[in-house]
Amino acid sequence: MTMLHPALSSWSEAPRVRSMNGQDVRPEGRYVLCWLQQALRARDNPVIDAALQLGNALGLPVLVYHGLREDYPHASDRLHRFILHASRDLARECRQRGLACVQHVDRAAMREKGLVYRLAADSAAVLVEDQPTFVARWQAERVAGRIDRAMLAVNAACLVPPAVLGDGIGSTSAFRRRHEPLRAAWAEAADLVPDAAPYDGPLPFAPDRLGTASDAELDALVGAAEIDHALAPSTLFVAGREGALVMLERLMDTVLPTYAATRNDATRPIGASMLSPFLHFGVIGPREVMATVDAAAAPAASKEKFADELLSWREWFHYQARGLAAPERYDRIPGWARETLEAHAGDPRPELETLDALTHGETRDETWNACQRQFLIDGWMHNNLRMYWAKRIIAMTPDPETAWATACYLNDRLSLDGRDPSTYGNIAASFGGGAPGRDGPPIYGKVPERSDGSTRRRPSGPDWLATAAARPGPRLAVPARVPVELYLAE
Ligand SMILES: Cc1cc2nc3c(=O)[nH]c(=O)nc-3n(C[C@H](O)[C@H](O)[C@H](O)COP(=O)(O)OP(=O)(O)OC[C@H]3O[C@@H](n4cnc5c(N)ncnc54)[C@H](O)[C@@H]3O)c2cc1C
Structure with a gap:
């Protein structure tokens, strides 16, 4: 396996990065491609920072790309809308950060095949997030095996990169012992500044410009996709970055003051942070959440309990999944x-x-x-x-x-x-x-x-x-038998 490019191996966040295919960086590329699937945020995003670290060393711009297909398992209005709002904010905030961000949303009038491969062909290297489950993992592995230049996976989901923990941790208590002393060292986001102007060169497709899309235009994209329209968006969550910030403020003002005592009471809606959807889609990362928690005026017991959920439990399951060939099975x-x-x-x-x-x-x-x-x-x-x-x-x-x-x-x-x-x-x-x-x-x-x-x-x-x-819910189409192909061994 080829070593990381020196610009990355000497970087302070290097333990987040691994080569997926042993291929070399091609400095003659037009840009460093930063392919985001689920880490849909422009700041405190180690995938973007790793791309910038490499791009700045090569004198190349970073091109951020997010594509949304119609055929991922369980695709529905609920998931599509949440993702598209996050993607719009990603594009807007990339622009503020001096980065070009292009998107493609598959629908009947605009279908593209193999876009990532075409974008990769003009790149020096592809930076992708290191996701251990589901579509983000399967797609990244497939592409890595088929392209002729470096594909580098970057952990963006965890505060402490799993690679620094070492292999073989077998219990949550052992995980806590290893994880806790490392947290302070990984609490700061890099947020590097691009040396190059935003990429405005040729592209192998006509991109969607979600950064300037209105809510109605996003709704139209959801409506035009061949997905499950019976599963409506959730009204419990404001989608996008704004929704994550609403929940963060709610965490500080309402949830944390009593978290240790009320977290387990399902009958009281103030008990839980409700941040998990935003963490799953990477709209917010654990570093930003923990910085807010650390700064909050709340009882120490509540802060500790919250840190245990967000850092010990969540990151333990990420660590576990990383060691499994098929965590879904x-x-x-x-x-x-x-x-x-x-x-x-x-x-x-x-x-x-x-x-x-x-x-x-x-x-x-x-x-x-x-x-x-x-x-x-x-x-x-x-x-x-x-x-x-x-x-x-x-x-x-x-x-x-x-x-x-x-x-x-x-x-x-x-x-x-x-x-x-x-x-x-x-x-x-x-x-x-x-x-x-x-x-x-x-x-x-x-x-x-x-x-x-x-x-x-x-x-x-x-x-x-x-x-x-007794709450009335939507009527969904349900198969006669549960689809097992994702969840059972062949
Ligand atoms: C059967 C089962 C299925 C679950 N499925 C999911 C799932 O699909 N996605 C998911 O993110 N979590 C899942 N959890 C874990 C947990 O229930 C949710 O993360 C939590 O309820 C989300 O609500 P919250 O953000 O208000 O949590 P809070 O109580 O506010 O906790 C803050 C954050 O800590 C993390 N966290 C809390 N509890 C756990 C836990 N047990 N494991 C891992 N991380 C945790 C989450 O990121 C959460 O957002 C599942 C738990 C069980 C028992």
């Missing part, structure tokens, strides 16, 4: 859990539900319906409901593999923060995290079950659950 759950679930696969299942009833939150379990309708209507679910939601699916589906695929499918299709290392890591933890229990209960075997007591036993719990389970 059932075979990632621990052997003992698969064994015990499969040993009980033949147990009677009186609580079986159809995929249609599950998707629409119309099962016989009121608490489960309350959870599911948050996914269906809001595109987000409160943390305290999620473990109950995932574990109950095991009893509501015919076998453990179908349960896994169903949990991933519902989370990925409906939730704005789905398709993430935290999605599959947490579902895996629900199916087989921690130590095995005593083999006893039917269906679950040694996998500990979870009751709905943490919500139902609260004074307002029963009323809250009944109301939440």
Whole structure:
């Protein structure tokens, strides 16, 4: 494998960067291509900074590119709109930063094939974010294997780059011990300044100029795409950078002061930051969130609890996923859990539900319906409901593999923060995290079950659950069987 270009290997953020294909940088290129898929922010973005570090050394401009296809799994108005608003703000803020940013949004009137390859052909190197799950990973790996110049992956999702942690960390407590002392050293964004003027040379396509698009024009792009139009955008979130900043302000003013005490109360909407969709799409990064938390006047216990969620848990799941060939697949759950679930696969299942009833939150379990309708209507679910939601699916589906695929499918299709290392890591933890229990209960075997007591036993719990389970939601097209191809081994 070729070494990194010296401009990158000597850079302070070098541990974020790895070569994906061992190819060389081609200094004769017109630009350094910064291909963003999910890290949709212009500042505090290590992918852009790595591209600038290389571009400045080569005397080349950086060209930022974001493309949105119609055929990614679970494509819907909900996901498309959230992404397009983030992409518009990316373009606007790139311009303020002195960078050219071009976009392409696939739709019937304007389809392009192989755009990344065509853009790469004129580049010195391609910088892409190092995402360990789903489409961003699959696309980057495919392109890396087919281009004849350096493709470099840059970690933009984590505060501490996973590479500096070393391999083989096997538990969250060991992860915390390794991670915590390194945080301060990685807390500052580089935000490099481009030496070159914004790229305005030839392009192999007519780009969409989202930076100047109105809301109506973005809506028209969503409407013109061949995607699931029945799944409406979430009204719980303002999309784009503005939405992330609204949530950040809310975190400081309302959430943090009581976070340690109220985070687990699903009946009180002030308990959680609701930042996960913005973190998933990289609209905001953990460094910016933590800088705000550190500066906030809030009790130390709340700040520590928040840091543990955002830095220990989230970055642990990123670390885990990076070491897995397919973090989305059932075979990632621990052997003992698969064994015990499969040993009980033949147990009677009186609580079986159809995929249609599950998707629409119309099962016989009121608490489960309350959870599911948050996914269906809001595109987000409160943390305290999620473990109950995932574990109950095991009893509501015919076998453990179908349960896994169903949990991933519902989370990925409906939730704005789905398709993430935290999605599959947490579902895996629900199916087989921690130590095995005593083999006893039917269906679950040694996998500990979870009751709905943490919500139902609260004074307002029963009323809250009944109301939440009865919220009217959209009617979606649901396949007869859960699509398993993304989630089970061939
Ligand atoms: C079955 C199950 C499925 C989940 N699916 C997802 C998912 O698809 N995407 C996702 O981002 N998170 C997922 N989580 C983790 C967690 O529930 C959400 O991150 C959290 O509820 C998001 O809400 P928030 O931003 O208000 O969280 P807050 O409580 O405000 O926490 C702040 C941030 O810390 C991180 N965080 C908090 N809890 C966890 C956790 N358990 N694991 C990893 N990071 C965490 C998130 O980035 C979150 O935005 C899942 C958890 C379970 C049990």
